[in-house]
Amino acid sequence: MTKRYLFTSESVTEGHPDKICDQLSDTILDALLAEDPASRVAAEVVVNTGLVLVTGEISTQANINYTQLVRDKIAEIGYTDANNGFAANSCSVLIALDEQSPDIARGVDVALENRSGGDDVFDSVGAGDQGLMFGFACNETPELMPLPISVAHRLTRGLAQVRKNGTLPYLRPDGKSQVTVAYEDGQPVGIDTILISTQHAETLGELTDNGQIQTRIEADLLKYVIGPAFADLAVKPDGETRILVNPTGKFAIGGPQGDSGLTGRKIIVDTYGGYSRHGGGAFSGKDPTKVDRSAAYACRYVAKNIVAAGLAQKCEIQVSYAIGVARPVSIFVETFGSGRISEEELLALVEQHFDLRPAAIAAHFGLRALPQERGGKFYQHVAAYGHFGQTHLDLPWERTDKAEILTEAAVSVAAA
DSSP: OOOEEEEEEEEETTTTTHHEEEHHHHHHHHHHHHHTTTOOEEEEEETTEEEEEEEEEEEOSOOOHHHHHHHHHHHHHHHHOOGGGGGGTTSSEEEEEOOHHHHHHHHHSSOHHHHOOOOOOOGGBBBBBBBBEEEEEETTTTTTTHHHHHHHHHHHHHHHHHHHHHSSTEEEEEEEEEEEEEETTTTTEEEEEEEEEEEOOOOBTTTOOHHHHHHHHHHHHHHIIIHHHTTOSSOOOOOOEEESSTHHHSOOHHHHHOOEEESOOOOHHHHHTSOOOOOOOOTTTTTTTTHHHHHHHHHHHHHHHHTTTBBSSEEEEEEEEOBBBOSSSSEEEEOTBBBOHHHHHHHHHHHOOOOOOOOHHHHHHHHTTTTHHHOOOSHHHHHSSOOOSSSGOGGGGOOOOOHHHHHHHHHHHHHH
């Protein structure tokens, strides 16, 4: 009997209040690592009408202008008009930063393994905190991401593109999307519902009637945003797909004027749209010693290479850490019945071919050097539209350079 169900994921634009905060946190991280790759950073940001608060713990030798960084990024996102209640040049920027706790630094600087007499270079850095992280991949899209979150990100990226390139100049920075996909026996077969809420100008040229404005927005989004989002996908909207645009009827007040924002409040948008489990830790504003970030990237890398190798159609990896300890406390592999070899055999391959110690992860991906190598901007680019699946950004954890090795190793396992 066919099992049919619906699954929904959402995304938000770079002008969403929470996403503003994520990008500001990672803009600060980029600037610090570009000047001092050894910086220890935990930067948090709060925004509200006319206000930005930067707080957290930072230990660094870098000398940066936090206020100017904040203003420049807000302008880049698109908040330049003070009449909207929040603008780069008129908002208040408050800086309230401390240094990293020496108790935390002690466990990071000298891991338990080294204090116990080890001399492996990758045992020299302990995890910056305890915690558990997940990574996921599946074969539903070219980038090996779940279809609902992939399409949701395409829609919000599309909103930003047509706003910035002048195609739809009446759009404003704040916006959200939500996509409901129909599945049969675990495979996507249709698009049930597409929801887009986008901030817009009070009037659209000669159009001042609210009903006419909403009709125009819906027609424009169908042509310039929704259609292009499905161009290279096998599953597309059809006559049965429900499309909802600005269901409240108006969305002129948005951004920090409409709602406050906070770093780390969109962790499901940042990852797999709820399709996979989440350990609870946010990413933005954290340097690579924070395994909430670096280990989540590593888990995605492991899962994606397993799926790219054809060893499973879906794969989820969990890893856990203890603060001040380099080696993971546990590693778990789940393939949801789609694996070509057993999960025990996959776990053995993971342990053989992937080093999940924090220092090894940072070295393999170059996590400390990337901001400097890419002109001072790296982490801020993944702070919007997902940390996974953005293959156009050449993210090291999105590479499938170990897929062939895993395929060959699996053949040996099967032959044994």
